[in-house]
Amino acid sequence: MNENQIEGIIGIGLTLGILVLLTLPSLLGHLRDRRIDRQIREAQEARDGRRDQKSSSRSTVPSTAT
Template identity: 75%
Template sequence: MNTNQIQGLIGMIAFLGILVLLVLPSLLGVMRDRRVDRQLREAQEDRSSEADQKSSSRSTVPSTATWYADGRRSKKFVSS
């Protein structure tokens, strides 16, 4: 190998190294997002299967926010 070939090889290796450094964080982020999406999808499927299995005999109580909103709505005056 002569000097020009060695310099070309060093330049190509440097270019590929910089390219990897720039692309690697993006690829890691995409892989992380896919993992999180998969975990969320599995959790949602588990939650929906649990909801299907729960009995409907359990009484439901409205949340405090619902109770407060219902009280506020009933106090509004209607102008005629």
Template identity: 70%
Template sequence: MDTTFTETLTAMITVLGMLVLLVLPAVIGIARDRRTDRQIREAREARGVQQGQKSSSKSTVPSTATWYADGRRSKKLVSS
């Protein structure tokens, strides 16, 4: 092995090591997010089976105040 080969090998190992140090936190974060999502999904499924109703099935009908405000807004737009 001559000096050029050794320097090239050292530089490649250094660059790969720096790449690993830069990518590792992102990979750890992705793994943590996936674990948290899985835990939340399992908790929702367990709660949905026990209660028999999920929170997303609630009615989303607007209140009386919203209907009143929409009516008044439309009248102002027509008269102007």
């Protein structure tokens, strides 16, 4: 390997390193947003599930109190 090839490899490595450093925060933010969205969706599903259970456990017999 001659000097020009080594400089080329170093340049490519530095370019890829800078690219990773620039894109990493965006990727981490995207993954965080997806995690939060999933947690919100699961909480809504759990809340809706509890509402369904409450409504089905209520008595549907009309009151006969006078």
